[in-house]
């Protein structure tokens with residue numbers, strides 16, 4: 490009984506204290522990663538941040554996802570050194586800010602699709618305050634608050 494309550498409390502605390510509002514972007518939404526879709530238009534007006542994830546959905550074997558640089562993007566040429574993602578449900582975590590380019594290197598999909606996506610990744614957002622928090626202070630207060638919340642929750646549930 491008690492262990493179940495602790496698990497529930499932990500889940501609640503984890504939800505409350507999730508440090509950022511990371512988002513998952515399904516590329517192409519319900520169309521997925523496919524031919525005859527305007528990925529530049531799809532990316533327009535969206536804000537991508539460090540910590541967000543891109544999800545490329547496609548039928549296994551039909552397409553792939555290759556991270557390229559700006560020149561390779563323009564020329565639709567995938568470098569031999571980069572391994573394409575091929576799972577059909579490829580997750581890419583945006584780890585650094587700046588411009589990112591992705592193409593499909595199957596056949597001429599990049600040119601004809603055009604299966605190419607360029608995005609600009611913005612720095613990570615710390616919520617709720619837009620001002621950067623001193624890391625140390627944040628690191629000390631958050632865990633103690635978390636413990637207090639956890640303990641009170643467990644006490645409430647168990648008793």
Ligand SMILES: [Cu+2]
Nearest residue numbers: 552593595598
């Ligand atoms: Cu393709």
